[in-house]
Amino acid sequence: MRSSHHTGPILGWYTDNARDLPWRRAEATPWGVLVSEIMLQQTPVSRVLPVWTEWLERWPTPAGLAAEPSGEAVRAWGRLGYPRRALRLHASAVAIVSEHEGRVPDSYDALRALPGIGSYTAAAVASFAYGQRHAVLDTNVRRVLARLISGEEYPPKTQTVAEVRLAQSLLPLDPPVAARWSVAVMELGALVCTARTPRCGACPVSAGCAWRLAGRPAYDGPPRRGQAYAGTDRQCRGRLLAVLRHSEGPVEKPLLDVVWADAVQRERALDGLVADGLVDPLDDGRYALPS
DNA sequence: GAGCCGTGGAC
């Protein structure tokens, strides 16, 4: 359809309501956009903002980060969560230097080939850093389209080909307009068409929303199970890594042992961190962030 | 393709 009756109102709404985020400003670099997209995976904007700012001050280019040990990326990642993202961002910086002359690639396929960059992030960077035309399907866009077009409160658990085709069909023809459309739909999902209590009164396309017109029927699909956390290996890994982040150099094993009582689980978690490359076991028995 | 991978804020 190339453009629907929803396009204009959503683009106009974005012009009036877009947040002033640093990675959206004109002076933001493709590297700044890439860093923001990795940090924003499963992590709220409010927590990303300070870390992104410090990160870009310290490493304004991929080469700057690539020249550091990967452990420095893990340390600077702080408490953003999912620290394997920090490792992959560092690996991406190394690949950008060695394979792309230090410049963030502008093609979807080259972006998609970098570690930690999947279909969403590749489309997002190509769109937001380079003004290209790609279907950008994140959790916000999937939810907006599910409601607006499909009349369902929530999208399917896993992304379907139908969703991709739908998103592509709605993309404006002109690449820069398509890129702006993509970020506009995401912003609408983040600020208005939210998961829990959507603000339909503030929505520019509520009059044509299939879900609202159907009376906002409750989600009736399979239960979307929440992730348990307390007592899991993930929590244990987080505690162990926090010890290393907060220490200047290598730490003795007993300093790790004290943060988790269950020795079997603790060893399993530590082994996992080592296997992931997040922790480096030294020859002398101590542990450190990777070099 | 289901499960795993952190963390903290909102309700």
Add this chain to the structure above:
DNA sequence: TGTCCAAGGCT
């Protein structure tokens, strides 16, 4: 208080 959720990717 516990549950839900936040610009996913990888295996």
